[in-house]
Amino acid sequence: MDWDKLRIFHAVADAGSLTHAGDALHLSQSAVSRQIRALEESLNTTLFHRHARGLILTEQGELLFDATRSMTKRLDAAAARIRDSEEEVFGELRVTTTIGFGSLWLAPRLPQLYAKYPHLKIDLMLEERLLDLPMREADVAIRMKEPSQADLIRRRLMTINMRLYASPRYLAANGTPESLDDMGTHRLISQNTQSAQVSAGATLVRELMSHEIGSFLTVNNYFGVLQGVIHDLGIGVLPDYLAQDFPELVHVLPDVESNEVPVFLAYPEELRQSKRIEVFRDFVTEEVIAYRRRKRDSAEADAQ
Numbered sequence: 001m002d003w004d005k006l007r008i009f010h011a012v013a014d015a016g017s018l019t020h021a022g023d024a025l026h027l028s029q030s031a032v033s034r035q036i037r038a039l040e041e042s043l044n045t046t047l048f049h050r051h052a053r054g055l056i057l058t059e060q061g062e063l064l065f066d067a068t069r070s071m072t073k074r075l076d077a078a079a080a081r082i083r084d085s086e087e088e089v090f091g092e093l094r095v096t097t098t099i100g101f102g103s104l105w106l107a108p109r110l111p112q113l114y115a116k117y118p119h120l121k122i123d124l125m126l127e128e129r130l131l132d133l134p135m136r137e138a139d140v141a142i143r144m145k146e147p148s149q150a151d152l153i154r155r156r157l158m159t160i161n162m163r164l165y166a167s168p169r170y171l172a173a174n175g176t177p178e179s180l181d182d183m184g185t186h187r188l189i190s191q192n193t194q195s196a197q198v199s200a201g202a203t204l205v206r207e208l209m210s211h212e213i214g215s216f217l218t219v220n221n222y223f224g225v226l227q228g229v230i231h232d233l234g235i236g237v238l239p240d241y242l243a244q245d246f247p248e249l250v251h252v253l254p255d256v257e258s259n260e261v262p263v264f265l266a267y268p269e270e271l272r273q274s275k276r277i278e279v280f281r282d283f284v285t286e287e288v289i290a291y292r293r294r295k296r297d298s299a300e301a302d303a304q
Contacts, residue, residue: 005039008032009047010068013061016054073136077270093276094123097142100222101263102126105241106142106284113283120276128196128221133268140267140277142284144198147266154266155281157288160239162201162258165249170232176252177235180211187215187234195220200258205237208256244294 011021022032047061131137229236
């Protein structure tokens, strides 16, 4: 099968338009159309339904598009490995993690990585959905549970717990609860138990909601919960890694916390030799070691 025709087909299917695909490929619309017709003739099938608003893939077209998409991702991976064979670290690295961890822990630490590798381009994809690493939806992931796919290299970074935090101003105005029975006069800020989150966090929230709570504010991610807490709205369920970067937060009801949540870094086996993966992995590992050291020092200081 002619790769040039497949490349043009992929561009048309991706753009949904002969004109837009031609612009991307620097070809005229008529040239693109001729290549698509030739491909359809060679396969003896129709790949697109034509209508006034553009092109829609037929069932056969969808099958071919799945194949070309997989081929394109593998070619991108090969190109990345070739580029990474050079001494200089540059190019795009697609990193996926959760909204909370990505915005509250990872993003604030990225300046140190860019200081070492200014030509590296990070595409940070923050969402609760688990992207498919072997299918190259992302290059590397930081996940709040161990990946189940066998063809991934994974490294356990740390563990976190969900705990209760409030601002000093909120506690000064509303008092500090001494037990869960005192929560009847306070507002609880948390993720809704139906929203995507670590199961340990949802379990803790359900346990808290089984007690009498004065008022509720639910948000669909931890960044929103944090904003509610630092703006004095109530007592929030938040990951304990925030305590270092937001030292003004007051840990309340220390005996109330979730089970441990493991944090893993993972990437496809085929990217084992990637220098961009290597420098990102080492950067995150160094930051986690520093985080653990500060956490240990803080615990020892509190014990004295």
